Amino acid sequence: MAQRSIDTLAPQKHLIDLSTHSEGDVGLTDDFELTMIFDDILLVEYVDENDTGEIQRNGIFVPTNALTKAWRKAKVVLAGPKVEYTKPGDVVIFPNNLGVTVANIDVNGVKVKKGIFLNEDRLFGICKLKDDNSKSSS
Numbered sequence: 001m002a003q004r005s006i007d008t009l010a011p012q013k014h015l016i017d018l019s020t021h022s023e024g025d026v027g028l029t030d031d032f033e034l035t036m037i038f039d040d041i042l043l044v045e046y047v048d049e050n051d052t053g054e055i056q057r058n059g060i061f062v063p064t065n066a067l068t069k070a071w072r073k074a075k076v077v078l079a080g081p082k083v084e085y086t087k088p089g090d091v092v093i094f095p096n097n098l099g100v101t102v103a104n105i106d107v108n109g110v111k112v113k114k115g116i117f118l119n120e121d122r123l124f125g126i127c128k129l130k131d132d133n134s135k136s137s138s
Contacts, residue, residue, distance in 0.1 A: 033106035037117070040082040043107065044074035045115040047091060072096045073127065074115065077107050083120050092123045 037043060054061035055070060076090045086092060099118035104111065 030106075033108065034078065035108055037078050037080045038082075039080045040084075040120045041080040041117055042076055042083060042086065042092075042120055042123075043078040043102070043112070043115055043117055044092060044094075045077050045112045046072060046074045048073040049114065070096045071124075072116075077110070077112055077115065079120075086120060086123065086126060090126050091128060093125050093127055094118060094123050098122050 034043070049055050050061060052061075054063050055072070056062075057070075071093055072095070073091055073093055076086050076088050076092060079086060079088060096116075099116040099122065101114075101116050102112065103114050105115075106112075
């Protein structure tokens, strides 16, 4: 079966249209909060960025504008009903240049400072912090 890149497919209901990229304003005012998303869409909040907008890489903070195509880590905040592999609370890894960014939105009573909407197909995996007890003492 021949497969095609998700980025070459015409936008459909279950595929976020990346041809018109958001600058973080999804149109929610202070009067509304996001409570649900549809299909295989995820809302994730970055966990690898500090308050000044720098991404941590190997203990060094790098400005986000220097890493437009960086790999990012984020915590899943909301998951649509067709999401198969992740759930809220999971930390996922994905390429930063794909998705629709959001900032300062309320989600089920929690403020998401900086995040991104993406399709689950765009994720490369789920990750977790290493357990210090699992390190072998050689």
